[in-house]
Structure formats: structure tokens, C-alpha cells
Amino acid sequence: MSSDLLDIDLHLSHDDFSLAVRASIDLGMTTAVFGPSGSGKTSLLRAIAGFDQPGHGHIRCGGETWFDSAAGINIPPHKRPVGYLFQEGRLFSHLNVSRNLHYAYERRRRDVQALRPDPVIDAFDLGALLTRQIRSLSGGERQRVALARTLISAPRLLLLDEPLAALDYNRKSDILPYLENLPERFAMPTLLVSHNIDEVTHLADQALSLKNGRVDRVGTVADLVDSLDLDTNTGRFDAAVLVEGSVIAQDPRLHLTHVDTGGPVLAVPGLPTVPNGERIRLRIRARDVAIALSRPQGLSIRNVIPGQITDLVVHTSIGAADLWIATEGPTLRSRITLASVEELDLTPGKTVFALVKSASIDS
């Protein structure tokens, strides 16, 4: 697996928007470009692909210069080894599925080990769709074909521009499995644009977060999730922790999934059917975690996890506080009112029970 660097220093402005991004991205893992609408995510991706030319700066990838205003270099898009998955797929409607895939194969980049179409067709379950016309495909099927087509063109860098944005919830869960672990499965460094924190945590390992055309933060996805805090990025309180676990049982009647998080077992409602033993990632929002001093009885909340407060951050301006609770398994984060902190006399070191109201699956 290559761990090339994508070295970006670009300045771009059109109309009343300006983008100035300076970053060095390790392509060994999937990177999310995260931020609200209008923060410049797609502009950044389009500049990397060569569709829009920055005013000045440079874009280098793995020692190759794709753009350098000082040196007068601007490699046209079709000569950059970049695969771009557009929001709306952009399949060619005058070709059927199979000929869309072959269009990419005939023009594949010769300097890289190309994927044969057949294994990709198998991997994306496209066998039954090959003779279909593009018009007859559902949104999810289109994105699957478009992703397969992009991979077959043998890019060295894969750019995914909100690949799930145009799909409804069910279609999203149809295509998500195909997007997972792309770098590992196809040895393909990937940049994923998303404004959806769930997608980011599900698909990416590191994140570059943009705000108003500037880099806001670069780091691991776990750091990003941890830092989202009454943030204009999401417009709502979204601080959370990511918890890895394995499914130990599912109750189809109650739609309840039991997840072993390495100690505490969480009962999570409403998850899709997952085979036992499957590793999943749960996102537990801080505002979904309440605190009790003793194990409560007769409570609707099913997940009661004992732990110890390790950290306490008070936000006096909004009358709230964040607590970190070390449990037998993962560390949980809880946001409660300042009033509760004082009434319960919560301080670091104190033993408490974390009540997890809901753990949304991270998808």
C-alpha cells in the first residue's frame, strides 16, 4: 500500500467565495474532507482533479506536480491519475452499464496496475445490471456502477464527492458497504467529501475539516468527532464518542441489537440486520448520555454502565458541562447541565453510572 503524500497549497476565488487550503495529506488511509455546505469541500476536490484551476499555489501528489502556478504547470484533468465519483454519478446515458464500464477500461491509466472489470463487477454485484440502460437504474445502483467505473479507470487517487448525498436512507445503506475499506480492498487512496458526520466516521480514518474556505482542523476522525462542540459546522451539538464493538445478538421482534463494547454490552435499537460477530462502530452523542449516582431502578433507559469521571469541562456561557467517564470498556462522554453537576456534586474521580439513552449506529 502506498503512503504517498498529497501536498496542497492552493488559493482559488470565484464570485464572492474564496478557498485557501494548505495541507499535507497522508494517502495511506481514507481522508474525509468535512464541513458545512459552502465551506469549499467540492471546490477543493475539483481543483485536485483539475476541473477548476486555482489562482495560485501548488498541488503535488506522490512526488508528481499536477499544478504549480510559479512553475507554470497545470496538468489537464484527463492526464491526472485521479478518479472522481460525482454526487450524481454522471454515467453516460447513451451507453448501457457494461459499456459504461468498458469506456473506463479502454481508457485506463496504463502506468498503474489496472483492475480487470470482472472482479470489480463481482465486488459491486453488477452482474445482473450489465445489459441495463442507465435510465432504468435506481439511484443506489447508479452510484454502484459509477464507483465501479471509476475504479476500473485505474486512478492512483480516488475522490468521492458526497457519493451518498443524492440517495435516501435505504439507498445509502445499500451502497455504504461498497464504500467501506476502499483503500484496503482496492489499494486506492481515497478522499471523501461529506457534510455528514455519520458518513465521515463510518468511512474515513482522518479528517480535514473546512470552514468558510479555510482549513479548520486536521486530525483523526475520532478527534474530529470529539471536538464537534456547539459548532457552526453542524449547527447543533454533536460532540460524541466512537465506540467499537462486536454484535453478539439481535432480537428481530424488538429490533434490538446487543453489542459487546469490550466490557459493557449495549442494547441498541433499530440497527440494520448484522451477522453475529460483526464489528461495528457506534457513535454515542454526549447529549444522549445521562449521569446517575446510583444504579437507577424502573428506568426506561436500558444501558446503565458504571464508570469513573476522569475529566470535567464546564461551559459557563451556556450553562452546560462535559464529563468523560472511564468504563470497563470505552470512555464515554456526557453533556449535562451545570445545575446537575452542582446538585450531584460531580467531580473527577467520582464513581457514577452512565445512562446511554441511545447509541446511533455509525452509518
Next chain:
Amino acid sequence: MSLPDAGPLWLTFHLALVTTLVLLIIGTPLAWWLARTRSRAKPFVEALTALPLVLPPTVLGFYLLVIFNPTSPIGALWVDITGNTLTFSFTGLVVASIMYSLPFMVQPLASAFETVGRNPMEAAASLGASPLDAFFSVVVPLSSRGFLTAVILTFTHTIGEFGVVLMVGGNIPGETRVISIAIYEHVETLRYAEAHILAAGLLAFSFVSLLGVYTLNRRYPVHVI
């Protein structure tokens, strides 16, 4: 009743065919430029292209006659190179028809290219297709209806041309005497029967061609995804 001479028929179709082919080659890049450019020159070029739609053919014909005249620099140069004059010749007629029919080729093509938009070109580029490759493998098939419309309109419009031909070409059998001129001459000499046959034939041909264009527009709507 005698059948009209078939000469003008072949000459007319020959002229329309050559004009359409040349316009396909000139009009396609021009339409592409108009559909994609952000240049300030665009409205000027658009207006120039559309001029033949509103100008009386005699105006265009008059200026072409002046330019083609062997005593003018261009007309003289043409005589030097080819030994023939541009005025009252088939070649002059082709050049005049190209200018006269230009909007009928360029406008349907430009609007088809605009409908296709940039997205398919970007998608093709992201798969490694050069701009020329992407144009022929993606844009042309997606604009096929526009091409068909442009070709039919150009062809039929060239067949129906009268004023410019009269000004530039005159009425030389086998050289510049096209159907519309032949009809005019038949009427002038009161040979109405022959005029009827040619006129009705042209009417039927033009109607069927336009019917073809509008049927195609209805039956094969372009899908750009």
C-alpha cells in the same frame, strides 16, 4: 404537358449536400465555442451568425457579388488561383449557401451542446479521455438529435434558397440554375405546369423533412444524466 428538366434537381441536391457537409465541419467547432465560451466576443459572434435569418437575401447576395467580383481583391485572387470566377459559378454558390445557411447548422448544435453541458465532459476526463476523445465518444452521441436537426434544417434550407442564388449565381443551366430559380423562370415564361411539378415537389420534400425533425424531437428525447 412536358416534365421539367431534371438538371436543376441534381444541381440543387448537389449544392445542398456540399453545403451541409462543409457547414458540419465549420459549424460544429463554432457551435461548441458558442456553447462553452465565456468570452465577451460571444454576443458579437452570435449576432453575426444569426444575421442571415433576418437579412433580405438580396443584401447578403449583393455584398457577396461585390466581394466575389473579379475586380475585387478576393475575386481577383480566386481567379488567379483557379482560373475561374466566383460569381456566376457553382463554387460561388456553395460559398454563398454556406453563409446563408450558417445559423441553421450552428443554432441547433449550440443548443444541443448547451443541453449536454460540462458534466459528461468532466466525467469522461476523470476516466482519462482527452477532450477530443470525450467530444466524439460522449458529446456527439448525446447531441445526436441536435446533429440530425441541424443537418436536416441546413439541407432543406439550402434547397429552398432563392435570392442569394439569383444575385450571386444567376441562372446558368448545370452551373447555378437550382430548383427555385427554375420555378421562377417557368413562371416568368408562363410554363405553369412545369412550375407546379417543381413547386409541389419542393413543398412535399420540405414538409416531410420538417415532419421528420419534429417527430424525432418527440420520440427520442435526450437524456443527460
